[in-house]
Structures are given as C-alpha cells and as structure tokens.
Amino acid sequence: MVEYDTPTLDAVFHALSDPTRRAMLHRLSTHERTVSELATPFNMSLAGASKHIKVLEAAGLVRRHVQGRTHICALQAVRLAEAQEWLRYYEQFWDERLDDLEDILRAEDRALADTAKHGPRKVPKSKPDTKE
Amino acid sequence: MVEYDTPTLDAVFHALSDPTRRAMLHRLSTHERTVSELATPFNMSLAGASKHIKVLEAAGLVRRHVQGRTHICALQAVRLAEAQEWLRYYEQFWDERLDDLEDILRAEDRALADTAKHGPRKVPKSKPDTKE
DNA sequence: TCTATATTAAACCTTATGGTTGAATATGAT
C-alpha cells in the first residue's frame, strides 16, 4: 500500500489553496520567470509576492536558481504528481457518481421519448447502499 | 478554455491541506459515518473534530444528513474531481520529467553495456531549452 | 418528566497566514 508523506501533502495542498500561488504556478508553466516577473501581475508588494514564492518553494513546487541579483523560478511538478496520486484514489467515487449520472440521463432520454406517448416520468434509479 | 472556480478550489485545497481531514475523507470512502464515529480515531475533542467536518462540508467534500440526533456524513467526491482536473493540466510537466528520466536510464543502460567493451560513459542527453 | 446521548455553539487561546512598510543585502552599471 502506498503511504502518503503527510507533511509533504500538507504543504502542497496548502500551497495550492491560495489563488495567487496557483496563478504563479500557471504562469511558470510556460517558462521560468524571475521573482519580479512573477510578482508583476498581482496587486501586491514585491515582498508579499516573494513570500508566496517561498511557500511554493517550501512545498517543492518551485525551484529557484540565483543568477547574479535575479532569482529565476521554475516549476517543479513532481510534488503535484504526488497530490494527484492521492486524489486518484477517490476517482472511483466520482466515477461512480458519473456513472449514476449517465444512467439518469439515459433514463431521462428514454422517459422523454416515452412522454410523447405516455404520462410524465418517474425517478429513474436508486443506488445500492454502500454498507460495511 | 476551462475556467476554474477559484473560491471552490481555494476551499477544496485548503480542506485537503490538513492530515486529520484527509484521514476523515479516507475513512468516509468505505462507508458513511456519524460525527462521533468520524471523530473517534483522532486525539481531539468532539468539538474539534466537528469543526474539521464543517470545513470538509463547506468545501463540498462531505454531505451530511441528520437522522434524529445523529448526523451521518458521506463522502462527496465531485469537488475532488475538480481539484484533480486543475492538477491534470500539470501532468505534461511531470510526464516530461519522467520521459527525460526514462531517456537517461536507457542511455545509462546502453553506456553500461558499452563500458564492458570501451571506456567510461558520457553525459547522455541535453534537454531542448524551454523558451518563450 | 427525567436523564442520557449526539452534536453544535460560544468564548477563549496560540500560532499561522497574507499582507504591509521600511530597512538591509547583493549585484550591476556608470
């Protein structure tokens, strides 16, 4: 069984919980950027943006290499892969839902086709109880 | 293009950034549980656990239905799907890395096979510059 | 009705977070 590195996931998910930081990651996805380049689009002091970058760095989502007086930041996606792996376990549950949704839609289509000839439709399907 | 609901992602990622809450979700993945059932394994007051559940609920990750005096919580995975979708954009970047890693490993294998006959190996490959 | 159970609410505490401003540091250019 996969053991998830909790502190890492804590840091990654926390880093992702802020829209500024998510936007920064997105901007890094096209190419590397310096701290000031990263900071520019946000209505925020440089120092503020710098802090966000450090959060990303601490979570392992950004790597930086200093070149003279400029710090160049690059996306480091591996930790995102870990987060996704954690999420992947839950795919079965939303797939389940989507399957149900598909069933419902199909049932509605059928009902709709029928409605022309007969009365209004009923609730399509009940899901089997998830029991212990 | 997909527009991501920022407040939702904020809440979901924030909810996931806490190990207690992730554990709760995991425990809900087998079957529904009452608040006290959910709280039991954690070294924490009921009120504390209750707060965590509310965070999960606010993020749309847990749904509850009240039955008499007990509140029954169930996993609601759809919001996790949204989070994963956000993450999926970045797959290309870690895949890239993994591809590189595979290239490197292959090159090392080749070099290793060669080393028996010839001299020591060289650096395998340089990656094309990611430029704007 | 009285009492036990399940859960939240409210008040409180400590620490983290997101932000600011004003130095400090380090490098580049003249």
Next chain:
DNA sequence: ATCATATTCAACCATAAGGTTTAATATAGA
C-alpha cells in the same frame, strides 16, 4: 565610488486556523 536594481529581512498588523473547555440544543429512552 556611486547609484540603481533585484530581492529578502524584520517588524508589524489583522484575521484565519486549529485546538480547548464549558454551555446549550435536540432527540431518545426509562
């Protein structure tokens, strides 16, 4: 040397977060 540029550091502030404890609320059962 001097001045400008790139970035962080430190101190500060307001609010959020994670936790506690002690009521309060609601339902179940005797």
